[in-house]
Amino acid sequence: MNRFTKLASFKKIILLAGVACSCALVAQSQTTGGKKISTDLFGLFFEDINYAADGGLYAEMVQNRSFEYSPAERREWNPFSYWEYITPGYSYGKISVETNEPVHANNPHYMVLTAEHVGHEESFKGDAGVGIKNPGFEGMVVKAGEKYNLSFFARQLSEKAVTLKISLQKKDGKNIAETNISTASKDWKKYTATLTASETYDTASLIILAATEGQLALDVISLFPQNTFKGRANGLRADLAQLLADMHPAFIRFPGGCLTHGDGLDNMYRWKNTIGPIEQRVEQRNIWGYHQTVGLGYYEYFQFCEDIGAKPLPVLPAAVSCQNSGGTWRVGGTGQKALPMDEMQDYIQEVLDLIEWANGPVTSEWGAKRAAAGHPASFNLEYIGIGNEDKITPEFESRFKMIYEAVKAKHPEITVIGTAGPFHSGEDWEKGWQFAHQLQVPVVDEHYYTDPKWFISNQYRYDKYNRDSSEVYLGEYASWGNKLRNAIAEAVYMTSLERNGDVVRMASYAPLFAKDKFTQWTTDMIFFNNTTASLTPNYYVQQLFSANRGDLYFSNVIKKDAKDSSLAASCVQDSKTSDIILKLVNYDSAVAKTMKVDLSRFKKMQPAAEKTVLTGDANAQNTLQEKNNITPVTSAYNISKTFNYTAPPMSLTVIRIKMK
Template identity: 35%
Template structure:
């Protein structure tokens, strides 16, 4: 066999010459090895990279309730001539701790000129032509009468949509003012301007603007194009809300699910830890309004047919930041939060939290089956806290599967300590995370071949291949995705050990990211799936029901000649699903032997994901540079030959009898 070595980005591939011998891959569909869990391939959502506010949560107004550290951040006051005190921030303090601030606007046409407040949105507002936009705000008329002119602006300040609204004079209670209008033009970075006319004093709060075309047309809902990308993956689960925001910089900033449910105006805003986590990507306007809260997360799972997997704080803040912990004898409120969440998700309407869920619009239970305790926590302090949670939760809800953290790294002393301790505690799932270069993913394909087949299962909760010498969206290149495709063959082959997996992070805004790589990139109007997105999607939409042997010379195909493979059967459709990665730059031939099957259809479906250049990325200019293409191929003879293009991920679906 004629071979040559090729070094690319630190990886050594075996380049197969024209005289290379045809290899034979033996598939044994009559010898199922393990069930593939319906939750095998899922997604992980965290509010990072403007994933929620400014991302999947479709609200266009930034700092809508004036609760940022700088109360007028995102707003610009214009008045000619300027009059001091025409806009003042009021604070109700302890009387209204969840939403204490509002703006008091004084309009006096005799002394002032035109008074406007303009909101810049999240890196601008993405506006679509001929689409209806729904405006609302809370107001009180303290005195006089004020008219409100609501205008959409393009980047040059031109008006592209407007409506005029009339608050009721003498209205002393907080009242919702609503209006709708259409945009006359498309604009990627628009703005919203409020013009105040007349004479009087008006208090305003919760200033809001949503597009009509939210997911399922829900008022105050999510960006439909971003949700559709998730729905198209057919994920088995959604892990939420994080991630590191679960822990918080300290415990005061941890994610508390109870503060994210109920009326939107009553949800208490907090700073997002990604506001300041990376000085080189400082994002001082990054906060969490919780318009996207736990009810909306559960509803999203319901919509796309995925199991909900909430992660809760275990009484520990981020150990890289403050390392703050709750004393063991003060852990009960955190445990109560977990028990109450189960009631919120599964309880009937006669229970306290089940009643709230029903009042929010979902009388039926969400059928929660899994719950994570802690995120990327480690050390003996985590282990002792997890065991207390485990005892309390299993006593009351033995039906709920618990997911435990194995820390930040997939190997080393911290990992070994937790892996041993959690297995001894018979935890249901151990959450392993991998943020490593492509070489790691190629080398770790056989990671789970020798794991215990019984006992605790593995959840590959966060994985992403980080290519060196890249940054931002360029990190999501084809080399990263190809290495992930290879690694996932090992996860599927060991489906009796690994029962869930999800890439991380999920979303990133081109103008507001903190961390890369990411599965899906967006701007205010567009969504781009990375090559890694299509790898994960191909696995999720070609899951199968049982793994079966896929052997080269009697051994699993896990790197020989830069080839990686896994096989499954789909009992429902009567198909063999074969996934093969060719990490070599050269085309390779493979003879296919299917044992134990009397006959298969002569035509199979072949889906390929490939690029000749390992640095290729999908971008706003070329969103389909690396995208799956499906065609029919003929399977000739008793041992049909498969042609595997260089640098390719291939999925074959073969009908059999």
């Protein structure tokens, strides 16, 4: 059955609106009430690309904390990477990386530090000893008066205890925080301490010195600010997490796109490897060319969703790896590999175990593990994605079908989201949708990145979709660029997502984060470094739509020239607050344009409304050096039953109206 030709039922006859907010096909006539649309329409997509997790959102300050870096990730890397051997005060000794008796089998490498001779502090300025130094991710940022939680595992290998001098140190050798710890066990033991910074500094290093002679093993050397988001242990960088909270997303998709199914079967993201104590998690190579500690793992993702009131949307591999495995990205996609059939039952159980871990009672096996981690209550999981823009091969289809039917049979309350390839059209898109129809998959994940003109030309794409079939999750999309014109083109398209919120269940811009100097994908929503972040115009557009979601859509409220594709608009109502929310978009870069607003169907409106406008030069963009070129401006705005609104060139306007 062709998705675009089947007629909808009589109650959902498609209407052509000549001069209306939709200016296109809509699902049903709305002469009296609004059309119900998804309450989960706008959310976030998170993937550890561009150093978004380690060195980014995940607040760990030590790089290569478990000595697990490898040449398989980068040729120049090894277990010693980002650790400098130091011997101040004419001391001497040695270090080595061992694997004989690790803290845990999942974390095989650890460092052995031998202090053969410790010099005298009087002979120079500073501490004497044999030790190691870690600069973190391009320097550790500390703030005067703030506290930092240090932890590490140590095993005393010499007969006598070893005294460690631990400090945060400036480049000139001055300590700005320090503490002493002595080993107390010949078995692995976790040690903790608090370091308080005496001054603000943005390129500090962590120093661990053996100040007495002896030998010990060290592993999982970790430093976190106490001031993480919501004060969570093993938590998130507070400023970056707050930027996401400020968007008020309906959901968060994680752990990514391509990261999910990985670079080969051994690199697939397996959720069970990412929960439990961090020393027991399985670190691995990141498909984007670096390392992932999975310290930001499934527990932390679910917890963050709960902290900001967003629904969790975990996406698991469909038992196949990325078709671009082995360096075949954009070169034909010949690298997809599939788990052997004799492993499929175990893998299906892994998927089912995730649902139990998220939602099961504390008396269940996996619910008990969630409770042991500190969360006895259910995480209230509703959605689960299977697959990520996979090539629609027979191997994919057979394995997806097995997983989907198993989840549907045991957990009919869970909405499974399928996949339809990496493009807005083409073979995989067509095969993906055909396959989804056959299985009656409730929601299908579409991905596409393209230029702004495509978004303008295709703003009626979803008006044509069948309302009696699978719904859409637009899981990854963006126009190529972070200029204002890119963001406003996306705003035009997002009004169409609202208009079609009865068939488009969810949408999320991607990628989310990009770290300065560590960016593999150049069109992103938030650019950041160790101290600050730059919010792109795309961020503000996403925020304005997400923070102003509605659950009812009204057509024929905002009228504009039907032939002018540069204009778009939508009208929604949030039934929880009763607020009426208007979004008016002008993509023309030179001319202000007028739209007519007719609110006569709404009763008891307050005349004093709030207006927020994002506008400026079409080619303007925010950078880390110039962060405020483009920002939304909010002001009071008086409305009446009918009025004309003149939208500035290249602008998005949101008008929020309170009811009496």
